[in-house]
Amino acid sequence: MKKLVDNIIQLYCEFDHANLDALGDIYHRNIVFVDPVHRLKGLDDLVSYFKSTMQGTSECVFSFSSPIVDGTNACLEWQMHYRHPKLKGGDRxxxxxxxxxQIAGEQGADMRIIYQRDYYDLGAMLYEHIPVLGRVVGSLKNRLAVQ
Structure with a gap:
């Protein structure tokens, strides 16, 4: 289990268009992937989603804190560092x-991620960095913080 978690971290620390083919090394062919944008089923859909997400992105790498592993479950806290020319002038x-x-398979080479749910603030990722919309979101957040 630890080796698979290490492989997950290594893949995402070097995440780019070139290593999307390596997703099959860590994800099960029947992966269920859930994030604030989509619910996907199957490795092909996951690869397509990551390819489309990466379009136009000039950088996308991750850093991780220490993972929490319990049996066939793991929790990975991360920071994604990314650049897109249409978000905040291409700044990082x-x-x-x-x-x-959640991991499926026998200990060793057959182990793959069968389920992944990502939690993050979609506004912080996207909306806050779009010129007009970013000001609206920022204003709403400030109002809520005061109350």
Missing amino acids: LTLDGVSRV
Whole structure:
């Protein structure tokens, strides 16, 4: 289990278009992947989603804190560092998140992620960095913080 978690972390620390083919090394063919945007089923859909998400992104790498592993479940706290020319002038942005993963398969090479749920603030990732919408979201957050 620890080796698979280490492989997950290594893949995402070097995340780019070139290593999307390696997703099959860590994800089960029947993966269920859930995040604030989508619910996907199957490795092909996951690869397609990541490919489309990466389009136009000039950087997307992750850093991780110490994972929590319990049996066939793991919790990974991460920061995604990314750049997109349409978000905040192409500046490097950082997003905090957590992934909960469930592992299937026998100990060793057959182990794969069968379920992953990512938790992150979609507004912090996207909406806050779009010129007009970002001001609206920021204003709403400030109002809520005062109350």
